[in-house]
Amino acid sequence: MPILACEPDLFHPGGKLIQKLAGYTNHATLSPNGKWIVSDIIYQSDPVKVLLYETGKLEPHAEPAVFPPGDLVWKRYCHVNPLFSRDGRRVYFPRFHNGTMQGVVVDISNIIGAD
Secondary structure: OOOOOOOOOOOOOOOEEEEEEOEEEEEEEEEOOEEEEEEEEEOOOOOEEEEEEEEOOOOOOEEEEEEOHHHHHOOOOOOOOEEEEOOOOEEEEEEEEEEEEEEEEEEEEHHHOOO
């Protein structure tokens, strides 16, 4: 199976590249202040990882969450699709665990500092 991923980039409406935002991601989301990008790992990976990038950096700054097994995510269609809280200090995502869908909240304030 091919690996599906993208590099989130910021383009001018005319098509000119303005800035590379992060490395290879899947379901990337920009923080409210624009300083961070949260993403899940490349499609079909095991274990499943939530990655935190500093905007403009191609390597992840941190892995706020890692959980196995990927088959529960990919075969049960529980994709991580992480999102930031309104203040950008927490990351939310679903996860399938012990036969049920669960909402997960990860406090990243100690990772991002006083942004």
